[in-house]
Amino acid sequence: MAHIRLRNVNVDIPVYDARSRRLISKEVLLRRIGGAMKVDRDSRVVVSALHDISLDIEQGDRLGLVGHNGAGKTTLLRVLSGIYPPTDGTVDSFGQVAPMFNISLGMEMDATGYENIHMMGRLLGMENDEIAVAVPDIEDFTELGDYLTLPVRTYSSGMLMRLAFAIATARTADIVLIDEAMGAGDAAFYEKTQERLGRFLSESSLLVLTTHSEQLMRKFCTRAVLLHNGKIEMVGDLDEVYAKYGELLV
Amino acid sequence: MQDIRTGLRSWRLALHWAWMDTKLKYRRSVIGPLWITISVGATILGMGVVFSTLWGTTLGDFLPYICTGMITWGLITGLINEGAVVFINSENLLTQINLSATTCVLRMVFRQFIIFMHNILIFLLVVLVFGVDLSSATPLAALGLLLYLVTGIWFGILFGMICARFRDVPQVLTNLVQLTFFITPIFWKPEMLGERVFITTYNPLFHFLEIVRQPLLGHYPSAANWGVVAAVTVLGIITTWLFHRHFFKRLKYWL
Numbered sequence: 001m002a003h004i005r006l007r008n009v010n011v012d013i014p015v016y017d018a019r020s021r022r023l024i025s026k027e028v029l030l031r032r033i034g035g036a037m038k039v040d041r042d043s044r045v046v047v048s049a050l051h052d053i054s055l056d057i058e059q060g061d062r063l064g065l066v067g068h069n070g071a072g073k074t075t076l077l078r079v080l081s082g083i084y085p086p087t088d089g090t091v092d093s094f095g096q097v098a099p100m101f102n103i104s105l106g107m108e109m110d111a112t113g114y115e116n117i118h119m120m121g122r123l124l125g126m127e128n129d130e131i132a133v134a135v136p137d138i139e140d141f142t143e144l145g146d147y148l149t150l151p152v153r154t155y156s157s158g159m160l161m162r163l164a165f166a167i168a169t170a171r172t173a174d175i176v177l178i179d180e181a182m183g184a185g186d187a188a189f190y191e192k193t194q195e196r197l198g199r200f201l202s203e204s205s206l207l208v209l210t211t212h213s214e215q216l217m218r219k220f221c222t223r224a225v226l227l228h229n230g231k232i233e234m235v236g237d238l239d240e241v242y243a244k245y246g247e248l249l250v
Numbered sequence: 251m252q253d254i255r256t257g258l259r260s261w262r263l264a265l266h267w268a269w270m271d272t273k274l275k276y277r278r279s280v281i282g283p284l285w286i287t288i289s290v291g292a293t294i295l296g297m298g299v300v301f302s303t304l305w306g307t308t309l310g311d312f313l314p315y316i317c318t319g320m321i322t323w324g325l326i327t328g329l330i331n332e333g334a335v336v337f338i339n340s341e342n343l344l345t346q347i348n349l350s351a352t353t354c355v356l357r358m359v360f361r362q363f364i365i366f367m368h369n370i371l372i373f374l375l376v377v378l379v380f381g382v383d384l385s386s387a388t389p390l391a392a393l394g395l396l397l398y399l400v401t402g403i404w405f406g407i408l409f410g411m412i413c414a415r416f417r418d419v420p421q422v423l424t425n426l427v428q429l430t431f432f433i434t435p436i437f438w439k440p441e442m443l444g445e446r447v448f449i450t451t452y453n454p455l456f457h458f459l460e461i462v463r464q465p466l467l468g469h470y471p472s473a474a475n476w477g478v479v480a481a482v483t484v485l486g487i488i489t490t491w492l493f494h495r496h497f498f499k500r501l502k503y504w505l
Contacts, residue, residue, distance in 0.1 A: 013503055014500075014503055014504075016415075016504070078345070081348060082348060083344075083345060083346070083347075083348060083502065084345075084502050084503075085499045085502070097348060099346070099347060099348055101346045101347070102342075102346045102347075105342055105343065105346055105347060106343060106347065108270065108274055110274045110277045110278070111270065111274055115270070118266075119266070119267065119270055122263045122266060122267075123263070123347065123349065124347075125348075151277075
């Protein structure tokens with residue numbers, strides 16, 4: 001059964017800007033930036049991006065991350081995906097993870113559509129035979145036709161996103177993590193892709209999504225976590241969380 | 251260690267990727283990656299003419315020497331300079347998709363070897379035109395290249411991490427490599443140094459150079475060459491292992 005369980009996870013991101021070390025003393029920096037900055041054990045200046053996060057995400061969960069910019073949503077997603085190892089605490093994760101943070105990342109502009117399908121497919125961990133199966137499906141969905149034999153440099157941005165999206169959703173995963181609009185732009189993109197996305201998500205056993213669009217959140221999620229300054233403010237159903245989120249904004 | 255295991259197992263992906271990189275770089279040019287061969291070949295020919303005259307030898311005598319020296323040196327410096335920035339250049343990939351950092355290192359190392367394979371053509375041409383006494387020592391070049399492969403991997407992991415944390419180190423390395431080009435016998439011979447031959451003896455890159463260049467020229471590398479390379483390799487792997495164990499967790503936060 002797919003799951004991700006976090007116990008007392010902290011993430012401190014060190015600040016290595018050479019200039020801030022030399023010109024501004026730590027005290028001044030701390031006073032200016034405030035709560036999120038601190039000095040760690042080795043007397044480095046760090047930004048405390050996540051603080052004491054304990055969270056169980058189990059099979060079947062459709063979890064939304066709510067919070068304003070800088071609340072720690074993206075960092076938490078990266079910890080959930082295993083990309084960021086936490087500074088303290090443990091991450092117990094089971095199941096194949098598909099992080100969809102920036103789905104066009106890894107695309108080569110001078111390579112053809114087909115070459116990109118192969119390259120991206122392999123980057124996503126697909127074997128050659130899996131890619132061979134996925135190709136007709138991607139051709140179908142993208143409706144790019146002969147364009148797939150041309151360098152993707154010649155594509156419009158909409159065509160490019162369709163291709164990236166088709167590749168990212170070519171193979172189902174146990175755990176799907178989606179950040180904002182995956183770099184896909186806006187809700188209009190979801191309109192066009194919602195059928196495929198819906199199918200992709202229904203085949204996954206666990207979803208964590210962050211988006212500023214409440215509409216999308218309500219469409220895909222059943223439960224939400226409210227993050228505030230790197231801490232979990234509350235976990236609950238969407239109505240409760242959005243009510244509390246509204247209070248925080250005031 | 252998990253990352254290194256995953257990375258090494260993904261060598262096919264890395265090789266495919268390195269090949270794509272090379273192909274794409276020259277996609278819109280007519281003769282493509284052969285430009286690598288041509289540009290290095292022209293440098294070798296130019297330097298060969300000048301230095302064979304300066305040293306008072308014939309072109310046929312000197313060209314095989316400088317040719318093997320230059321293409322081997324090209325591989326060594328490629329591995330050093332690219333190894334230093336391997337993680338810095340892959341920042342986006344490493345922080346946004348589940349990709350083993352070691353895969354990035356393999357991709358970089360394979361890319362350098364693909365370039366080297368293009369340059370080997372120059373050597374073959376020199377062999378055909380000027381004749382080189384290939385011998386039973388020549389296949390040893392493969393062993394030398396295998397050691398380069400191993401070195402390229404640990405060096406990339408170790409210095410990729412160090413350079414991600416301390417952004418001045420890549421600059422220092424690039425400058426050092428540039429300086430070393432002149433104090434390593436590539437376009438001159440060690441014996442020309444007379445009593446100052448220690449300049450080469452204490453230069454580890456000289457010993458690395460020799461284990462590939464000498465076999466290509468049909469000679470056996472010296473025991474000292476193998477010894478230094480073996481010592482550096484063992485020491486390097488141990489250092490990388492220790493460093494990786496302690497600091498790998500922080501790599502993503504250094505990017």
